Every structure is written in C-alpha cells, then in structure tokens.
Amino acid sequence: MNFDEIKDRRGTYCTQWDYVKDRFGKEGLLPFTISDMDLESPEEVAEALVKRINHKIFGYSRWNHDDFKNSIENWYKKRFSCEINKDWIVYSPSVIYAVSKFVEMKSEKGDGVLINTPGYDGFFKMILGNERRIISSPLKNVNGKYEIDFEDFEKKCREAKIFLLCSPHNPVGKVWTEKELAKIIEICKKNNVFIISDEIHMDIVYNKKHIPIVSLGKDYLENIVLCTSASKTFNIPAFTGSYLFIPSEKSREDFLKILKERDALSSPSILAVIATMTAYNECEYWVDELIKYTENNIRFVKEYLEKNIPELFCEIPDGSYFAWIDFSKLGISSEEFQKYLIDIGEVAVMPGLTYGEEGRYFLRLNVACSIKKVEDGLKRIKKTVDYIKAERK
Known part of the structure; x- marks a missing residue:
C-alpha cells in the first residue's frame, strides 16, 4: 500500500470531488469535505470483491450467518479486547438508518433527543426528520481538548428520552475514557434515558483506546444500542451496510420487524458483506498503517499552522481523521x-x-488523503489568510 499515491477520483460519481459544487457553489475546488478517504482500500478487499463480481450472478443475499458474525466478533476481541455476544449482531443498511429507527422505537413525536455539540450534522437532520426535539449539551473546550459538562448533561437528561452518543466524537475527535462512559451510563440510568451510541469512527484512534459502550453496560445494557460499520475504517461506504449490537431481545425483534417487514431492507449488499468480512479477517495490519499516516497528517497540519498561519490553531485529536481548526483569532x-x-x-x-x-x-479538515494533498490545501488556506490580512491594511 502507498498512502502517498495520488489517485484521481474525478469522474467516478464521487461526492467529495464530482459534486463539490452542490455544497460550495463552485466547480474545481480542492475538497477536504465529506468523511471518506482519498486512499485506496486494502488490496485483499479489492481482490475478494473482484472474485465475487467475476462470478457474474448477483442474486439476493443474507447477512445472518456465522461467517459475517464471526468476523465482527473476532475484530472486537482483537482491537478492543471486547467479548461480543453474537446474538446481539444485526445488519442495517447504514448507521444513520439504524440510529433513526431506534429514535423512532424509543421515543414519541415531540420527545427530546440529547446530543453533545458541536455534533455530526446528520444527527440534526435525522432528529428533526423524526419530529423529535434536539436537546444540546455543549462540550467544554479546554485548550483544544473537549470534555462533557456533566452538570449540564445531567440537567438536560431530565428532559430527554434518548441520548445519542458519538464515540469517537465527530467532529472534535474526542475518544471517551472508561470513567466518562461509566458516568454517562450512570446519569442516563438515573433518568431512564435510552443510549444510542454511534461508533463508526471507532478504529481511527491515536494515543487512547476506544471502549465500546456495551462493554460497560452492566445492568443497564438492555437500554443501550451500539451502531457502527467497517465503512469509515476501510473506505467502503459506497457499498452501504452496517451492523448493530442490540443486547435486548425485545429491541432486536422490534428492529428486525421494521427492517424486514415494514421497510423491506433485510437483503444486504453482498459486496458490503464480503468487504466487511475480508477487512476484519485479513486487514488489521492496514488499519495500523492508516492510523500512523493520518496521525502524521494531522501533526503536519498543526505544525504548519504554528509556523505559517499563527492565527489558526488545531490540537491533535484523540481519534478520527479530522483536523478541527480554530480560526477565532482571525477575527472573521x-x-x-x-x-x-x-x-x-x-x-x-x-x-x-x-x-x-x-x-x-x-474548520473541519479531512486529512484522510495523501500528505501532498494536505500540504496543497494548507497552502491554499495560507493564501486565503494572507489575502484577508493584506485587505485589512
């Protein structure tokens, strides 16, 4: 693998490159936007997909089998030292679909859904789309590192039916400690708040360890659901496909009834299933190298800003491939x-x-790309800041 290689994604119906005008109003911009990578997926994944495609028959498929579940179970043992009950594992077309269904299942229209802000923009749209109220508990920014304001969090829990956790947190890159997660569970239990944990960025973690929330659930476990996917880690979101851990048998039955009978979405993308199994079974080494690369890219951003654009600042996050850049000193x-x-x-x-x-x-700068692209982007930001400063003179 060569993460330094620049591969042209234009003309592939790529959201980040081909449709940048949709969000930014102009063609030809260098994009650091949606959370996918400009990096090739592991060779083993590509080979497994080619082999399946060469079979040339693409009928309906299944996800509920040991090959799929074993790959997930083993991944959690290897990466997180976490024992998962295979009966908990359920397929979903996407993480946000699963989150949306649990918001629907565990609350009524008009009820409050609590999130930490800043937060993933998809949460805002999904909560409002389900006709629920967004309740915000802002994170505390302490010198570029983020913490939960537990006094505010507990107060907001009193009016919420659901807490939607982002772990690791998008966009700030916070990886929650065992102590923080235990306190979240304790407060939610005290206030009878159901916990939905979106852990899609779980594998991109630097100097901390990601802790799946279900490993700490104890006697509140049946009031927790974990939603995640291999898509962010291995850059395979275009295949769709995710999975959940649903410890409650009743909640599993309710979710599967919605998935299979109401929404008719239980037949998975076979490419997603194969990609997930292959990635988890064969590509742990690739993730280790990816983590080193993206961390170095974020470190490069931090050092470049300090040296060349002192008005901008970013701290090395605990995880995720985003540089969360503070431009408040720019006064704009x-x-x-x-x-x-x-x-x-x-x-x-x-x-x-x-x-x-x-x-x-x-700014949220996506650094899951070649270091050359990161450097090009930073030079463009510097050009912009230099122009703003010159204009003010």
Whole structure:
C-alpha cells in the first residue's frame, strides 16, 4: 500500500470531488469535505470483491450467518479486547438508518433527543426528520481538548428520552475514557434515558483506546444500542451496510420487524458483506498503517499552522481523521471566511458551523488523503489568510 499515491477520483460519481459544487457553489475546488478517504482500500478487499463480481450472478443475499458474525466478533476481541455476544449482531443498511429507527422505537413525536455539540450534522437532520426535539449539551473546550459538562448533561437528561452518543466524537475527535462512559451510563440510568451510541469512527484512534459502550453496560445494557460499520475504517461506504449490537431481545425483534417487514431492507449488499468480512479477517495490519499516516497528517497540519498561519490553531485529536481548526483569532465570521476560502484559496473545507453554533469559528479538515494533498490545501488556506490580512491594511 502507498498512502502517498495520488489517485484521481474525478469522474467516478464521487461526492467529495464530482459534486463539490452542490455544497460550495463552485466547480474545481480542492475538497477536504465529506468523511471518506482519498486512499485506496486494502488490496485483499479489492481482490475478494473482484472474485465475487467475476462470478457474474448477483442474486439476493443474507447477512445472518456465522461467517459475517464471526468476523465482527473476532475484530472486537482483537482491537478492543471486547467479548461480543453474537446474538446481539444485526445488519442495517447504514448507521444513520439504524440510529433513526431506534429514535423512532424509543421515543414519541415531540420527545427530546440529547446530543453533545458541536455534533455530526446528520444527527440534526435525522432528529428533526423524526419530529423529535434536539436537546444540546455543549462540550467544554479546554485548550483544544473537549470534555462533557456533566452538570449540564445531567440537567438536560431530565428532559430527554434518548441520548445519542458519538464515540469517537465527530467532529472534535474526542475518544471517551472508561470513567466518562461509566458516568454517562450512570446519569442516563438515573433518568431512564435510552443510549444510542454511534461508533463508526471507532478504529481511527491515536494515543487512547476506544471502549465500546456495551462493554460497560452492566445492568443497564438492555437500554443501550451500539451502531457502527467497517465503512469509515476501510473506505467502503459506497457499498452501504452496517451492523448493530442490540443486547435486548425485545429491541432486536422490534428492529428486525421494521427492517424486514415494514421497510423491506433485510437483503444486504453482498459486496458490503464480503468487504466487511475480508477487512476484519485479513486487514488489521492496514488499519495500523492508516492510523500512523493520518496521525502524521494531522501533526503536519498543526505544525504548519504554528509556523505559517499563527492565527489558526488545531490540537491533535484523540481519534478520527479530522483536523478541527480554530480560526477565532482571525477575527472573521464563518460565512466571510468560507467565501474567501472558495474564491481566493479555491479550497473546500467543511465550516464548523455545519456542526452547530459551537463550531462557528472552526474548520473541519479531512486529512484522510495523501500528505501532498494536505500540504496543497494548507497552502491554499495560507493564501486565503494572507489575502484577508493584506485587505485589512
């Protein structure tokens, strides 16, 4: 594998490159936007998919078999020292679909769903789309590191039916400690709040260890569901496909009834199933190398900003492949900065405001790409900032 290799994704119906104008209003921008990678998936995954495609028959398939479940069970043993009951494992077309169904199952219209902000923008849309209320408990920013304000969190839990946890957290890259997760569970249990944990970024973790929330559930386990996928880790989201751990037998039955009978979505993408099994069974080494590469890319961003654009700042996150860049010292609004980045720098970077008011003075830069692309993007941001400073003189 060669993560330094630049591969042209244009013309592949790629959201990040081919449809950048949809979000940013201009063609030809260098994009650091949606959370997928400009990096090739493992060779073993590609070979397994080619072998299956060469069979040339693509009928209906199944996910409920030992080959699929064993690959997941073994991955959790290897990566997280976590024992999973295979009976908990259930397929879903996507993580956000599974989250949406559990919001529907565990609350009524008008009920409150609690999230930490800044937060993944898909959560906002999904909660409102289900006609539930968004309840925000803002994270505390302590010198670039984020913490839960547990006093505020407990207060908000009193009016919520569901807490939607992002673990690791998108966009700030926080990896929750065992102590923090235990306190979250304790407070939710005290207030009878159901926990949905989106752990799709679980494998991209740096100097900490990701802890699956189900490993700490104890006597509250049946009030927790974990939703995740191999898609972020191995850059295979276009195949669709995810899975859940649903410890409660009743909740499993309810979810499967919705999946199979109401929504008729129980037949999975066979390519997703094969890609997941192959990745988990054969490609642990690849993830180890990916983590080193993306961490080095984020470190490069931090050092480049310190040296060349001191008005901008980012800390090394605990996990995820995002640099969460603070531009508050620049003294410019998010809207103005975006206009300059697009028109002067010709670069597309996700505005932090996308993730809630708490992200107003931030950018989320996706560094899951070659170091050359990261450097090109930073030079474009520097060009933009230099222009803004010159304009003010």
